[in-house]
Amino acid sequence: MTFAQCSILAGVALLFFMIPSMWRIVIGPTALDRIVAVNVIGTKTAVLLVIIGAIFERVEMFVDFALAYALLNFTGSLAAARFLHRTKDHIDDFDGEEPPTSDAA
Amino acid sequence: MIITVLSAVLVLSGLVFFVGGAVGLIRFPDFYTRTHAAGKGDSLSSFLVILGFAIYQLRDFESFADDWLTILVMAKMLGISLFIFLTSPTSTHALMDAGWEDGMKPTIHPARPKLLNEDFDKFTT
Numbered sequence: 001m002t003f004a005q006c007s008i009l010a011g012v013a014l015l016f017f018m019i020p021s022m023w024r025i026v027i028g029p030t031a032l033d034r035i036v037a038v039n040v041i042g043t044k045t046a047v048l049l050v051i052i053g054a055i056f057e058r059v060e061m062f063v064d065f066a067l068a069y070a071l072l073n074f075t076g077s078l079a080a081a082r083f084l085h086r087t088k089d090h091i092d093d094f095d096g097e098e099p100p101t102s103d104a105a
Numbered sequence: 106m107i108i109t110v111l112s113a114v115l116v117l118s119g120l121v122f123f124v125g126g127a128v129g130l131i132r133f134p135d136f137y138t139r140t141h142a143a144g145k146g147d148s149l150s151s152f153l154v155i156l157g158f159a160i161y162q163l164r165d166f167e168s169f170a171d172d173w174l175t176i177l178v179m180a181k182m183l184g185i186s187l188f189i190f191l192t193s194p195t196s197t198h199a200l201m202d203a204g205w206e207d208g209m210k211p212t213i214h215p216a217r218p219k220l221l222n223e224d225f226d227k228f229t230t
Contacts, residue, residue: 077196
């Protein structure tokens with residue numbers, strides 16, 4: 001098996017590993033679960049861009065795309081975490097037990 | 106030859122850890138354990154895969170004066186992997202902190218709810 005076949009195998013496998021994260025985005029009980037799954041997909045996409053560059057033998061171009069994607073992914077997830085912080089609206093669709101802050105406060 | 110084998114081994118071992126992250130994200134019971142699986146699996150496996158492709162760039166390396174562009178691309182790829190290695194745990198920690206301060210309750214053993222309430226009193230202000 002040459003290294004090009006190995007890269008294609010890695011890229012297809014990464015694409016299939018995105019399916020559980022996509023399923024978690026669909027069923028995830030709270031909004032934070034969905035944001036974690038989006039973050040996982042973004043990290044996988046940055047790796048996948050490097051793999052695509054290696055397959056097309058243009059790594060020097062795709063590596064900049066991957067760097068920009070990783071930066072945007074980090075900024076986006078931090079912004080989502082700060083936005084949902086202390087709003088408590090995203091807990092309402094959580095169909096488990098009651099959130100315990102009412103007793104603790 | 107040895108560079109090709111080494112990079113293929115690194116890429117395939119990175120895929121193994123990606124399997125761990127995906128299975129943990131779909132199988133674990135509550136938000137905190139899922140975040141744990143996502144952060145750990147992603148950081149190590151991205152590091153291994155990108156390190157494998159960065160080492161593969163060195164296959165035609167002869168001298169620094171001719172192939173400095175290869176070294177530059179390799180340094181950028183190592184920078185991406187270092188960046189993901191730093192920021193993936195940071196972002197998952199930020200999301201977990203937002204969930205904790207909003208009162209999202211972890212799934213715990215039935216004998217431990219009292220300890221959990223003590224932790225809430227201690228850490229939420």
